Amino acid sequence: MSDNQEAKELRYSEMPLSEPMQAALQNAQYEYPSPIQEGVIPLALEGKDIVGQARTGTGKTAAFAIPILERLKPSKEVTTPQALILVPTRELAVQVRDEIAKLSYGQRIECVALYGGKPLRGQIDKLQRNPQIVVGTPGRVIDHISRRTFKLDSLSMIVLDEADRMLDIGFRPDIEKILRQCPTDRQMMLLSATVPPPIERIAQRFMNDPVKLDFSPKNISAETIDQYYFTVDQSRKYDLLVQLLIREQPRKAIVFCRTKRGTDRLQKRLARKTSLVRCIHGDLAQGARNQTLSDFKSGKYRILIATDVVGRGIDISQVSHIINFDIPAYSDDYVHRVGRTGRMGQEGVAYSFVTPEEGGELTSIEMRIEKLLMRDEMPGFECYEKTSVDTGPGLSEEDDIKEVGLSVAKPEGPPPKMNSRKKKYRRAL
Ligand code: AMP
Numbered sequence: 195m196s197d198n199q200e201a202k203e204l205r206y207s208e209m210p211l212s213e214p215m216q217a218a219l220q221n222a223q224y225e226y227p228s229p230i231q232e233g234v235i236p237l238a239l240e241g242k243d244i245v246g247q248a249r250t251g252t253g254k255t256a257a258f259a260i261p262i263l264e265r266l267k268p269s270k271e272v273t274t275p276q277a278l279i280l281v282p283t284r285e286l287a288v289q290v291r292d293e294i295a296k297l298s299y300g301q302r303i304e305c306v307a308l309y310g311g312k313p314l315r316g317q318i319d320k321l322q323r324n325p326q327i328v329v330g331t332p333g334r335v336i337d338h339i340s341r342r343t344f345k346l347d348s349l350s351m352i353v354l355d356e357a358d359r360m361l362d363i364g365f366r367p368d369i370e371k372i373l374r375q376c377p378t379d380r381q382m383m384l385l386s387a388t389v390p391p392p393i394e395r396i397a398q399r400f401m402n403d404p405v406k407l408d409f410s411p412k413n414i415s416a417e418t419i420d421q422y423y424f425t426v427d428q429s430r431k432y433d434l435l436v437q438l439l440i441r442e443q444p445r446k447a448i449v450f451c452r453t454k455r456g457t458d459r460l461q462k463r464l465a466r467k468t469s470l471v472r473c474i475h476g477d478l479a480q481g482a483r484n485q486t487l488s489d490f491k492s493g494k495y496r497i498l499i500a501t502d503v504v505g506r507g508i509d510i511s512q513v514s515h516i517i518n519f520d521i522p523a524y525s526d527d528y529v530h531r532v533g534r535t536g537r538m539g540q541e542g543v544a545y546s547f548v549t550p551e552e553g554g555e556l557t558s559i560e561m562r563i564e565k566l567l568m569r570d571e572m573p574g575f576e577c578y579e580k581t582s583v584d585t586g587p588g589l590s591e592e593d594d595i596k597e598v599g600l601s602v603a604k605p606e607g608p609p610p611k612m613n614s615r616k617k618k619y620r621r622a623l
Pocket residue numbers: 195223224225226227228231249250251252253254255256293509511537538
């Protein structure tokens with residue numbers, strides 16, 4: 195946790211939590227609750243319904259997992275699942291299950307993750323072991339409900355995690371179908387980075403007088419994230435990326451592309467220069483995705499090229515750089531992408547490559563985050579008008595990326611100091 199936590203008064207040890215929970219928190223080295231945890235846990239322990247606006251990286255998983263674990267009835271009394279957590283992606287399902295395992299350390303709690311891409315059989319076996327908690331993606335959860343391998347009768351706690359994401363990817367009918375079948379006498383928590391009208395409607399329809407809590411910093415991109423943009427011609431983005439990697443020497447960078455093909459292409463080009471790059475997108479087999487993510491987390495690779503769908507929601511701590519190779523089509527995606535860095539108070543920096551035609555997209559991002567991105571420039575990559583003749587020092591495929599230093603694993607350390615970067619200019623509107 196960051197130093198500013200020291201200033202906080204409330205410690206977990208002072209919160210009215212059970213002994214096993216205190217032990218698990220100690221084991222996880224969670225000393226202070228994050229703001230969302232401090233806000234949600236006491237209300238959730240009282241059984242209140244909650245709509246919490248928060249992005250990932252704020253500690254939102256523990257905010258709902260701790261009260262769920264505290265409110266579980268003994269498994270002798272209740273033999274079918276008591277809590278259901280719906281999430282948009284398989285990666286998030288695994289991540290939430292792992293966080294629950296961490297927080298139930300020392301207790302006999304079974305939590306199963308249900309998601310597509312894995313055979314039903316193994317999941318059915320796990321469901322037969324009477325787990326108290328089920329985490330799953332809506333499609334696969336419905337599958338198990340209709341096979342009667344997952345029984346909803348004893349559900350007393352339901353969480354919709356990253357609700358806006360679930361709606362974005364079309365899970366709304368599935369979610370409503372599940373909620374309609376759940377017991378009405380239940381507690382419900384809804385977590386979402388944004389609360390657009392369709393989410394409000396779900397809350398109104400399925401929740402019981404929910405308490406609304408907003409943990410999204412007004413300026414979504416927390417103080418710990420510096421955000422810049424480069425204006426660059428489409429054809430020169432790749433060269434700019436290489437120069438930026440040379441300049442920044444990122445400890446861990448995620449480079450976002452808009453399409454799966456673009457992600458593959460960029461990975462292939464960069465891989466000719468450095469062995470420290472991998473890519474991840476929805477066409478890759480689940481096993482390969484998990485492996486790539488865990489290798490990136492452990493630091494085996496330092497550059498991950500990703501599409502929005504897989505990049506979002508994933509908890510990869512210590513990402514120092516986000517590079518939007520393609521500016522996102524939707525400004526909400528910008529929020530999610532940039533949210534991969536600056537997590538839990540750590541420093542991070544985000545760069546967006548904007549072509550001269552994409553000024554409108556840049557403006558809508560700035561309106562969305564209520565902040566201007568700062569302009570950055572790379573010598574030789576100044577972008578004039580569309581007709582400008584390029585005079586910059588382009589890089590050929592043969593250029594040795596060893597000069598980037600990326601072929602040599604660097605020891606983990608703090609990201610470069612801001613003042614070591616090139617002077618930044620505020621964009622005049
Ligand atoms: P989340 O927003 O739930 O994805 O959590 C982001 C990261 O913060 C995860 O790696 C958690 O394990 C970690 N975390 C959550 N709560 C705390 C806490 N109170 N103290 C330290 N780390 C935490």
